[in-house]
Amino acid sequence: MTPVRASESHVTFKNVSKTYDAQTYVVDNLNLAIHHGEFLTLLGPSGSGKTTSLMMLAGFEQPSSGEIFLGDSEISKLPPQKRGIGMVFQSYALFPHMTVNENLAFPLQARGMDKSKIEDKVSAALDMVRLTTIGSRKPQQLSGGQQQRIALARALIAEPRLVLMDEPLGALDKQLRDHMQLEIRGLHERLGVTVVYVTHDQGEAMTMSDRVAVFHAGKIQQLAPPRDIYERPANAFVASFIGESNRLPGRVVELNGDHCRVTLLDGTVVGGRSADVNEVGQSAVLSIRPERILLGASSANCDAQLTATCGGTIFHGDHMRVRLVHDVLGEITAKVPSSGLNSVPEIGMDVRFGWRKHDVTILRNNTQ
DSSP states (O other), X not given: OOOOOOOSOSEEEEEEEEESSSSSXXXXXXXXXXXXXXXXXXXXXXXXXXHHHHHHHHTSSOOSEEEEEETTEEOTTSOGGGSOEEEEETTOOOOTTSOHHHHHHHHHHHTTOOHHHXXXXXXXXXXXXXXXXXXXXXXXXXXXXXXXXXXXXXXXXXOOSEEEEESTTTTSOHHHHHHHHHHHHHHHHHHOOEEEEEESOHHHHHHHOSEEEEEETTEEEEEEOHHHHHHXXXXXXXXXXXXXXXXXXXXXXXXXXXXXXXXXXXXXXXXXXXXXXXXXXXXXXXXXXXXXXXXGGGGTTOSEEEEEEEEEEEEOSSEEEEEEEETTTEEEEEEEEGGGOSSOOOTTOEEEEEEOGGGOEEEEOTTO
């Protein structure tokens, strides 16, 4: 298949909103530019607006207001079949009465392509997903992973300008899902096609995406590469939704550009990167990932150093989770490599711990 040429912007949502009752907005004034050839994931909890945004792009839902562009063409009112978009669903949507070859040929036949060209393209599509020997089988004779790869091949066979994927791996078990993540990412890199992928699984989003758009309440909370989303969350929702974080309440005592200092409930003054706090005296939350908590001698050079009681440990093979109980700050979870502990803390034992300020994000406390 011919790789898609790169250009700066492939899909554009301009002031797009969607409401079903003229009161509650499922998607609220969405502005989003998707680059040609990128893998963009729309990530968020149920009801956040991510799937509705994808359905509007596919043409199965109409915007209540705003415009959607594919390249320079406004497509908001075009029917789905005229948009030149491939689609992969969680249910695979393969025709059960057709063979694999017939399933792949169907979208090409609908376009009136010559039979000889169809055969060549079907053969190339099966080779692309490494399933060259199963063309005569029916979908029910295939494993879940094989069905998903055929659904993917069918979405790509007509060389669409854009491929949309709606929770495509949700029905697979974990091991197969992990394998298919690599398969889909590999195909994307080889073909250069633009992919817009919807999931509520943050692991998928982090593994597969060039950028992630985190949705909540109909709005994008943050749009950035996976590492930035994880290490530099824009607000408290992103910090809590993506991965796992310790959240320690405090109050801002100093602002200095994109850094600030806060006083925690026990009086400890600590610094970190400021995400969305904007004034001294503001209620804030210190957010730090469990793997950034250092224990024992490792904490000697930390910017913040405290002591807590070990409330328990859980062995996870490659790492150990340690529950720390602080008299004032409450429970704090540390995640440390199993090989990095000289001795495992016992319940009731005092444990020194700390963190470096560049591992901390200071967020506005929206609960107060």
